[in-house]
Amino acid sequence: MVKILSTLGPQIGKKNLNYFVNNSDIIRFNMSHNTVEWHKKNIKEVKLLNKDKLILVDIPGVKPRTLNDTEIKIKKGDLIEFGYNKKKKNLINLSNPIPNIKKNLKNFSISDGSYNFKIVEFKKNYIKGLALQTFILKKNKGLNIPFSNYDDNLQKNKYYNFIKKISNLDFDCIGLSFIQNGKIIKKLKKIYPDKLFISKIENSMGYKNRFEIISNSDAIMIDRGDLAAEVGISRLSDYCDNIISQSIKLGKPIIIATENLNSLMYESSPSKSDVINLDHYISKNVDYIMLSDETATSQNWKNTITWLSSYLSKKILTKEKSKKLNIQDIAQNLVNQNILLFSKKGLFFEKISNINFNDLIVFTENKFLKKKLELKKNSVAILVKFPKKNLHEFFYYNIDKYKNIIFRKKNFAYLINVIFPRKNSKANSISIIDKKDFL
Numbered sequence: 001m002v003k004i005l006s007t008l009g010p011q012i013g014k015k016n017l018n019y020f021v022n023n024s025d026i027i028r029f030n031m032s033h034n035t036v037e038w039h040k041k042n043i044k045e046v047k048l049l050n051k052d053k054l055i056l057v058d059i060p061g062v063k064p065r066t067l068n069d070t071e072i073k074i075k076k077g078d079l080i081e082f083g084y085n086k087k088k089k090n091l092i093n094l095s096n097p098i099p100n101i102k103k104n105l106k107n108f109s110i111s112d113g114s115y116n117f118k119i120v121e122f123k124k125n126y127i128k129g130l131a132l133q134t135f136i137l138k139k140n141k142g143l144n145i146p147f148s149n150y151d152d153n154l155q156k157n158k159y160y161n162f163i164k165k166i167s168n169l170d171f172d173c174i175g176l177s178f179i180q181n182g183k184i185i186k187k188l189k190k191i192y193p194d195k196l197f198i199s200k201i202e203n204s205m206g207y208k209n210r211f212e213i214i215s216n217s218d219a220i221m222i223d224r225g226d227l228a229a230e231v232g233i234s235r236l237s238d239y240c241d242n243i244i245s246q247s248i249k250l251g252k253p254i255i256i257a258t259e260n261l262n263s264l265m266y267e268s269s270p271s272k273s274d275v276i277n278l279d280h281y282i283s284k285n286v287d288y289i290m291l292s293d294e295t296a297t298s299q300n301w302k303n304t305i306t307w308l309s310s311y312l313s314k315k316i317l318t319k320e321k322s323k324k325l326n327i328q329d330i331a332q333n334l335v336n337q338n339i340l341l342f343s344k345k346g347l348f349f350e351k352i353s354n355i356n357f358n359d360l361i362v363f364t365e366n367k368f369l370k371k372k373l374e375l376k377k378n379s380v381a382i383l384v385k386f387p388k389k390n391l392h393e394f395f396y397y398n399i400d401k402y403k404n405i406i407f408r409k410k411n412f413a414y415l416i417n418v419i420f421p422r423k424n425s426k427a428n429s430i431s432i433i434d435k436k437d438f439l
Helices: 014-022 036-049 152-165 183-191 204-208 210-216 224-231 233-249 272-283 301-318 327-334 347-352 367-374 391-401
Strands: 003-007 026-030 054-059 072-074 079-083 091-093 107-110 115-123 126-131 135-137 173-176 196-201 219-223 254-257 288-291 338-342 359-364 379-383 412-417 429-434
Touching: 003 301, 014 036, 014 301, 026 036, 036 054, 054 152, 107 126, 152 183, 173 183, 183 196, 183 210, 196 204, 196 210, 204 210, 204 224, 204 233, 210 233, 219 224, 219 233, 224 233, 224 254, 233 254, 272 301, 288 301, 327 347, 359 367, 367 379, 391 412
Parallel strands: 003 026, 003 288, 026 054, 054 173, 079 091, 173 196, 196 219, 219 254, 254 288, 338 359, 338 412, 359 379
Antiparallel strands: 072 135, 079 126, 107 115, 115 126, 412 429
8 A cells, every 4th residue: 555654844733743643654854944943842742652653854955945034925027036145135045056057048936846937147146037927935935947957065065964963863764855866875874874865856967867866765755846847847747757667676665745635735625636646656656645735734734644544545445356366376477487396186287387487397196297298398297195294394305306307407496385276275385495405
């Protein structure tokens, strides 16, 4: 079942914390918002309720965020200036330097691409844009400049300094924002070997170096908001699918973030587009659906968690009823392998006779089966008398006795034991045997 990662915010409150913790598989703390003291207090409260609950601290990276103390009304057509370390009237200051901007770039955005600006002018630590919408700029919102490269040394120092600042907090996972390569992850893992590192692929360099990043991470978070704003909305779906595919190949858990159920922030039931989005990523075999503003800032957070938990449970029940895999089903996946089969009456062979094994050695009491296997390439049948007890000794004795036949092509084989051929019998088993154990 797909799991739930929920972001803890001021809306939860201490009296509701128990419900929040019990209905979330991982608790996320977004360190880009609120004070370190606030996070420390609430992490402690979560661990008091459930000391084994995984806690993810999502630490700030190099993305510039606005430092406005109050909300700012911006009208369509307004000329807005953003700058880093600039003392200038009517300029909105930023938390980090502006990245290297690609030449001929025409637009940038605020708040995960929600609000767009046409570039009028830019310099090293300064960018001016023409607002293309009327909106309210809330506090601490991220600036996205497409196809930009961030300074790796700045990124490294940001990570190191922040993790050091929060190292006394009781957390389990570290979310690395705007990661662009795997080198930093390797270094951090050496310094903090007891932490799990979750890399957020959310810009063009992160996507370009995704194999290196995925290989060195413990899990991958796809932040679709920043990724769309950084690489363009038309590329988002393909990029997400490629990151998911690569992560699955490398066996890394996948977290889907940003606007999964935003409609539930205002309504009791989700929109059809949110449900279709959810189903798409469930079908892609992701591991976690992340709730961000849906739980961190919305008063409807409880309904959102309740609805999602119920929906994910129903998805399991409505799937094709998971049939128990029997030995025959598993054997279908052993094509081109060396197979050692113990089957007293040989009935099981008929069920797998269509599989092209690399080599098939059958121990049986069925004399007719022995003749049949003599007609089939890559197959040998050995007549033996099956005992009523001490089956393990019986297996070992015969494998050792006929090891030159069993291991004639490879140094290992899959041992299939079908002593009790009833469907789904737990007595049946598959094991891997190695030649070196019979020398």
